[in-house]
Amino acid sequence: MITSELLHETLKDNFGFEKFRPNQEKIINSILTGKDALAIMPTGGGKSICFQLPALLLPGLTIVISPLIALMKDQVDSLKANGIEACYINSSQSSSEQQEHIENIISHKNKLVYVAPESLSYLENTFNQVTISLIAIDEAHCISSWGHDFRPAYTNLGYLKKRFPSTPILALTATADKATRQDISQQLNLTNPVISISSFDRKNLSLEVRPALDRVQQIIDFIEHKPNDCGIVYCLSRKTTEELADKLQKRGISAKAYHAGLDNNTRAKTQDEFINDDCQVVCATIAFGMGIDKSNVRWVIHYNLPKNIEGYYQEIGRAGRDGLPSETVLFESYGDVIQLQKFAAQGLNSEVQLSKLERMKQYADAVSCRRKILLSYFGEIVTENCGNCDVCKNPPAFFDGTILAQKALSAIIRLKESEALPVIVDFLRGSRNAYILEKGYENLKTYGVGTDVSWYDWNQYVIQLINQGYCEIAFHLKNQIKLTPLAHEVLFNGEKVQLTTIQKEIPDKANGKESKAIKPKKDSLFEKLRTLRYEISKRDKVPAYVIFSDAVLREIESHRPMSEEELIAIDGVGKAKLEKYGDVFIDAVIEFQKAKIVKQKKASTTYKETFKMLENGLSVEEIALQRNLGISTVMSHIAKLYEDGADIDLSNFVSTKEVQRIAKAKIFLESPTALKPYFDYFEEEISYDKIRLSLSIIAKKENI
Ligand code: ADP
Numbered sequence: 001m002i003t004s005e006l007l008h009e010t011l012k013d014n015f016g017f018e019k020f021r022p023n024q025e026k027i028i029n030s031i032l033t034g035k036d037a038l039a040i041m042p043t044g045g046g047k048s049i050c051f052q053l054p055a056l057l058l059p060g061l062t063i064v065i066s067p068l069i070a071l072m073k074d075q076v077d078s079l080k081a082n083g084i085e086a087c088y089i090n091s092s093q094s095s096s097e098q099q100e101h102i103e104n105i106i107s108h109k110n111k112l113v114y115v116a117p118e119s120l121s122y123l124e125n126t127f128n129q130v131t132i133s134l135i136a137i138d139e140a141h142c143i144s145s146w147g148h149d150f151r152p153a154y155t156n157l158g159y160l161k162k163r164f165p166s167t168p169i170l171a172l173t174a175t176a177d178k179a180t181r182q183d184i185s186q187q188l189n190l191t192n193p194v195i196s197i198s199s200f201d202r203k204n205l206s207l208e209v210r211p212a213l214d215r216v217q218q219i220i221d222f223i224e225h226k227p228n229d230c231g232i233v234y235c236l237s238r239k240t241t242e243e244l245a246d247k248l249q250k251r252g253i254s255a256k257a258y259h260a261g262l263d264n265n266t267r268a269k270t271q272d273e274f275i276n277d278d279c280q281v282v283c284a285t286i287a288f289g290m291g292i293d294k295s296n297v298r299w300v301i302h303y304n305l306p307k308n309i310e311g312y313y314q315e316i317g318r319a320g321r322d323g324l325p326s327e328t329v330l331f332e333s334y335g336d337v338i339q340l341q342k343f344a345a346q347g348l349n350s351e352v353q354l355s356k357l358e359r360m361k362q363y364a365d366a367v368s369c370r371r372k373i374l375l376s377y378f379g380e381i382v383t384e385n386c387g388n389c390d391v392c393k394n395p396p397a398f399f400d401g402t403i404l405a406q407k408a409l410s411a412i413i414r415l416k417e418s419e420a421l422p423v424i425v426d427f428l429r430g431s432r433n434a435y436i437l438e439k440g441y442e443n444l445k446t447y448g449v450g451t452d453v454s455w456y457d458w459n460q461y462v463i464q465l466i467n468q469g470y471c472e473i474a475f476h477l478k479n480q481i482k483l484t485p486l487a488h489e490v491l492f493n494g495e496k497v498q499l500t501t502i503q504k505e506i507p508d509k510a511n512g513k514e515s516k517a518i519k520p521k522k523d524s525l526f527e528k529l530r531t532l533r534y535e536i537s538k539r540d541k542v543p544a545y546v547i548f549s550d551a552v553l554r555e556i557e558s559h560r561p562m563s564e565e566e567l568i569a570i571d572g573v574g575k576a577k578l579e580k581y582g583d584v585f586i587d588a589v590i591e592f593q594k595a596k597i598v599k600q601k602k603a604s605t606t607y608k609e610t611f612k613m614l615e616n617g618l619s620v621e622e623i624a625l626q627r628n629l630g631i632s633t634v635m636s637h638i639a640k641l642y643e644d645g646a647d648i649d650l651s652n653f654v655s656t657k658e659v660q661r662i663a664k665a666k667i668f669l670e671s672p673t674a675l676k677p678y679f680d681y682f683e684e685e686i687s688y689d690k691i692r693l694s695l696s697i698i699a700k701k702e703n704i
């Protein structure tokens with residue numbers, strides 16, 4: 001009898017995890033009772049455990065069918081790091097290598113074998129010699145031509161049920177739609193499968209859409225604020241991936257391009273470097289990512305608008321598999337929409353593709369919680385706003401834009417609905433460029449009625465009018481802007497138009513406070529652990545995240561385990577990893593703690609020295625001179641001494657009035673940790689030293 005306790009024990013001992021993620025236990029239980037199952041979980045939801053854990057408890061062999069060699073290698077590496085013997089079989093191996101694996105399988109040394117559907121035949125004989133306890137089919141949507149990733153070799157998998165009628169089959173996929181789901185179950189001949197559909201909500205992913213204004217610079221700023229975090233930039237064209245990678249490299253960012261046009265070696269190398277933390281950023285087409293299990297992708301940027309929400313969600317899903325907060329940014333550009341619309345109209349199934357694109361665009365233009373929109377697309381109804389998307393964090397402000405709308409719509413009429421957006425904006429702004437003059441547009445009414453609004457803002461306002469249905473783009477007519485009947489209501493029947501204010505500042509730049517806060521601290525314990533992990537990964541030739549995920553390193557940082565008992569209590573540390581890596585990580589924590597104590601001691605001696613001199617009546621300047629320190633360093637000692645309770649009269653250095661002014665500023669500025677915001681607030685009138693001392697006085701008062 002397999003109890004829940006036993007399942008939890010197996011999970012902790014072998015994988016290091018304290019508890020199951022939603023649905024994992026349910027799926028495992030259905031397999032252990034011999035039933036077929038279909039598991040639908042988002043990318044990063046934790047599908048692997050659903051077959052890896054039963055494989056350990058079942059008597060025979062577990063076969064895992066997986067489409068990609070890179071993925072198999074990764075999973076086998078991870079299993080081995082957890083002390084679990086596993087192997088994969090594929091056509092790139094020599095026959096002696098294959099033979100060795102097969103012998104291990106027959107002698108029950110290996111409980112799991114990964115194999116691509118094309119290579120199943122290599123194992124035909126082996127299957128006659130062992131009991132097959134479980135067949136797991138990963139990326140099962142590949143069997144369905146309804147899915148977006150159909151693979152012909154998968155269609156043969158239907159024979160497995162006939163060949164092994166009493167072996168449970170577990171099909172796993174991140175594709176949710178109903179048609180694909182039914183197709184998977186039918187084609188694999190599953191008998192009454194237990195179907196479990198997990199929530200698609202990935203709460204740790206933040207969602208953000210930005211206008212595609214100076215995208216490259218925005219991306220550079222973004223990356224420079226997180227120099228240790230790796231991420232993926234998805235681009236529409238191969239050319240863009242190369243150009244962008246090039247620009248990032250020129251800024252000293254370790255970035256590479258990846259697309260289907262590059263040769264296999266280059267692609268494999270880039271993928272390896274990314275997985276092994278040797279390359280920070282991959283600028284890629286959607287060809288990149290399927291074979292990647294890397295759990296510490298900290299961000300995903302879409303340089304271009306994706307074609308549909310399915311693709312978008314899968315791509316952003318590659319961030320934050322370890323469950324730690326991760327960022328996603330989508331750049332929306334009018335040009336992209338036009339281009340994608342063209343592609344969709346020309347391609348197969350154009351109506352469906354166009355309507356999918358329309359949903360994507362609606363998502364990008366949303367003025368309400370984005371996560372709600374995404375989840376409703378996948379059929380999940382959520383009532384609460386998420387609080388982790390840009391709309392929730394910074395709700396758009398509406399204003400009465402009727403006059404602006406009237407101006408723009410009249411301009412469109414004057415131009416006989418025959419011009420595209422840029423010309424309309426030039427016309428409104430009274431531009432005297434060659435095209436306008438050649439057409440004689442400067443003589444028309446409405447020309448130049450909008451000189452007071454910037455080019456960028458006009459552009460955005462007209463896009464808002466398009467989004468609200470007052471006008472539309474005629475894609476087949478060189479993107480001319482046409483009015484809709486709604487426009488007439490605004491122009492002639494007094495209908496009011498609400499527009500949203502345009503956010504000028506790019507979030508990262510706008511808030512110096514915030515962007516400083518996210519800069520990693522070089523000498524933090526986390527960074528030390530990361531470096532240690534990197535060194536071990538080089539030595540053992542496995543990806544860094546296979547050793548410990550970022551989430552585990554964060555836990556170690558906050559709990560500071562200094563013994564084996566303390567380390568194994570951390571979520572993500574199992575027995576095998578404790579044995580293999582425990583000592584070095586515990587040593588690293590101990591060393592860090594020791595260094596901290598030495599530093600504190602040193603600091604306290606230097607403060608004491610300053611205090612003694614003060615007591616002896618020396619001035620700040622004299623102390624600085626004698627101790628060969630800067631004046632502001634001595635002042636910072638005084639502040640610290642005062643905060644720690646030393647009897648020092650600070651009124652010699654800062655007046656009560658100044659303290660009061662700074663106290664007020666503190667409330668106004670929402671208590672920033674840095675001094676610079678104060679310095680800027682007083683327009684450099686109050687010195688840093690005075691600010692620092694005042695804050696000490698205020699802090700002490702607040703603490704009483
Ligand atoms: P999927 O195949 O669904 O995309 P994975 O099986 O690769 O997801 O799991 C994603 C991440 O979640 C991995 O880093 C894995 O170690 C982690 N994970 C899986 N199950 C748990 C759990 N119960 N507790 C904590 N982390 C887990």
Ligand code: ZN
Pocket residue numbers: 368369370371372385386387388389390391392
């Ligand atoms: Zn939200």
